[in-house]
Amino acid sequence: MGVDCGSIGRTITGAHILCFHLGPTDGAQMIVQGGMHAREWITSLLVTRQAFTLRREKLPLGIYFLPMTNPDGCTLAQTGADVFPEHARRLITINGGEDFSLWKANLRGVDINCNFDAKWGSGRGNLTTPAPASYIGERPESEAETQALARLTRRIRPVMTVSYHALGREIYYEFGQTGEALARDRELGEMAAAYLGYTLVDGDLGSAGGYKDYCVGLGISALTIEIVGGDRTHPLSEPDLAQEEKNLWLPMILAEALKSS
Numbered sequence: 001m002g003v004d005c006g007s008i009g010r011t012i013t014g015a016h017i018l019c020f021h022l023g024p025t026d027g028a029q030m031i032v033q034g035g036m037h038a039r040e041w042i043t044s045l046l047v048t049r050q051a052f053t054l055r056r057e058k059l060p061l062g063i064y065f066l067p068m069t070n071p072d073g074c075t076l077a078q079t080g081a082d083v084f085p086e087h088a089r090r091l092i093t094i095n096g097g098e099d100f101s102l103w104k105a106n107l108r109g110v111d112i113n114c115n116f117d118a119k120w121g122s123g124r125g126n127l128t129t130p131a132p133a134s135y136i137g138e139r140p141e142s143e144a145e146t147q148a149l150a151r152l153t154r155r156i157r158p159v160m161t162v163s164y165h166a167l168g169r170e171i172y173y174e175f176g177q178t179g180e181a182l183a184r185d186r187e188l189g190e191m192a193a194a195y196l197g198y199t200l201v202d203g204d205l206g207s208a209g210g211y212k213d214y215c216v217g218l219g220i221s222a223l224t225i226e227i228v229g230g231d232r233t234h235p236l237s238e239p240d241l242a243q244e245e246k247n248l249w250l251p252m253i254l255a256e257a258l259k260s261s
């Protein structure tokens, strides 16, 4: 039983978007991704630890773990703009200062979770110029990170995706699906919420262009999971993961539920 490591694409700086695969390569697959919003980089630690935790388990289906969908943004939020000399001046202008600890976007100031082809540009709070968060980009999938994840999703057609964000200990699953799909997805959301002790939120709250939204549009069950209690504020740091350890086993629990359904 091994771990396959690879890259699903590169950003404008050449950084790889890394991927670990566990479990069977044939048949049903899942995608678990984190680190899409720069300031939520602790979700990258969580997804890495999930893969490590589950590496010797007999998984009922294949799981692609993508710990850091936005590696440039996560680096920016943790270290500041000095490590990107070609981009630093523009980034500081967009950000209105040199403290990037609350930055969510990629290096082009595009919020990847508003850049997917899912009612693109119609979301509550969407912006149309580069910003630390909420800028939709020039067109759907204008960004290398969005393209890489959308391409992987279309290629492997997972039965389910899980997207990690922070904070609030809430789970979202809706994006206009109806009938059996809605019931199926709500059931998975309920299961995750009950296991984690999080709140399941009905409705899409004006979301558009998100990865979860994109997956639901393709008929794929998709959860957005916001870790860390709402009593905390950004920026978060590694100790905030201490209370979120139940998430380490969540992909296994969802995989077992999907396999038996």
Ligand SMILES: [Zn+2]
Pocket: 036, 037, 040, 164, 165, 166
């Ligand atoms: Zn987020």
